[in-house]
Amino acid sequence: MKKINYGKLLEAKLKELNEKGERPRLLLHACCAPCSSYVLEYLHKYFDITLLYYNPNISPETEYFTRAEELKRLAGAMNEAFSLNGQPIKVEIAPYDPAPYEAIAKGRETLAEGGARCMDCYRLRLEYAAKAAKDGGYDYFCTTLSISPHKNAAALNAIGGELSEKYGVPYLFSDFKKNGGYLRSCELSKEYGLYRQNYCGCQASARRAPGGEKATV
Numbered sequence: 001m002k003k004i005n006y007g008k009l010l011e012a013k014l015k016e017l018n019e020k021g022e023r024p025r026l027l028l029h030a031c032c033a034p035c036s037s038y039v040l041e042y043l044h045k046y047f048d049i050t051l052l053y054y055n056p057n058i059s060p061e062t063e064y065f066t067r068a069e070e071l072k073r074l075a076g077a078m079n080e081a082f083s084l085n086g087q088p089i090k091v092e093i094a095p096y097d098p099a100p101y102e103a104i105a106k107g108r109e110t111l112a113e114g115g116a117r118c119m120d121c122y123r124l125r126l127e128y129a130a131k132a133a134k135d136g137g138y139d140y141f142c143t144t145l146s147i148s149p150h151k152n153a154a155a156l157n158a159i160g161g162e163l164s165e166k167y168g169v170p171y172l173f174s175d176f177k178k179n180g181g182y183l184r185s186c187e188l189s190k191e192y193g194l195y196r197q198n199y200c201g202c203q204a205s206a207r208r209a210p211g212g213e214k215a216t217v
Helices: 006-020 033-043 061-081 099-105 116-136 153-167 178-192 203-207
Strands: 025-029 048-053 090-093 140-143
Touching: 006 153, 006 178, 025 033, 025 116, 033 048, 033 061, 033 178, 048 061, 048 116, 061 090, 061 178, 099 116, 116 140, 116 153, 140 153
Parallel strands: 025 048, 025 140, 048 090
Antiparallel strands: none
């Protein structure tokens, strides 16, 4: 099977939007502020963006809201830094509810990172975003998750494509780690003084982290 370059697909889409003079509404699922930083810097010229923070995998509850507050702080700082042609970046924080993730993780806590549990976690978060995009009348939906070198961009895009067909909202195919995106997110994290967690969020990733407490995003 031919490998798809999702970074080039995104570049082509952005060029198309720019040539048409369109500025669509994008619902961007956000896992955290550091991963969102470069994605916002890259996409704000082309879309009116609403960040959707829905991550029921994150544990404990205090960690969930620490990341949520950092995301809101980043959006505020970037709204001040950017000269936007459209609407300012908005943020929607979903209520803390770990039950959906616990249901898909039960009995699979010891599976390796990147396996079936993680694939279902991708789908859980992306489906929530797809539903919200449809209900909110958005033109596209997407996720920041592909910026992490530890996340499977091909799987994320495949799931996004499936959900796009199911809910009737175009998925913005992308791989944000391309062209130095991940490194730029690290630079922006320093510039904005962001809290940069060192684990994905779930208990399984926490146990695999250095010291047995946290793991790398």
